[in-house]
Amino acid sequence: MKAMDPMELLGVLPTCHFGNLCSKKYLSVIHHRMEESLFGDLEQREMILAGNHRRSQFYGEFLGLAKAVWLLHLLAFLLDPSPSHFEGNCGAEFHSQYMESVVRFLDGLVPAG
DSSP: OTTSOHHHHHHHOTTSHHHHHHHHHHHHHSOHHHHHHHHSSOHHHHHHHTTOOOOOHHHHHHHHHHHHHHHHHHHHHHSSSOOOOOOOOTTOBOOTTTOOOSSOOGGGBOOOO
16 A cells, blocks of 8 residues: 555545545545535535545545555554553643653743643
8 A cells, every 4th residue: 555546546445444544534524514615515525425535636635644644553553562642731740750851841841832
């Protein structure tokens, strides 16, 4: 898949795991009102709901991004142990036991905003 164009892949295997992910993510990320505002209709959404992948420039760009995320996830889950995500909010106290600092903070606090 790394060297293959995602549009070509979905032309051959429209219901593969990658195709299902793309359909699900498109429908969750692109709101129907936004799609109608961009394209004047809901033809793309209707095709995806029917299990097809439309060959349009917009959807092709979306598939390129989805492919990058897919490959990044595949790479991440090859690592042992698999990576985890930890996020600190603005103003949260820094704990060196759980976090690795990439910059020095005054008084050990994450700056607000």
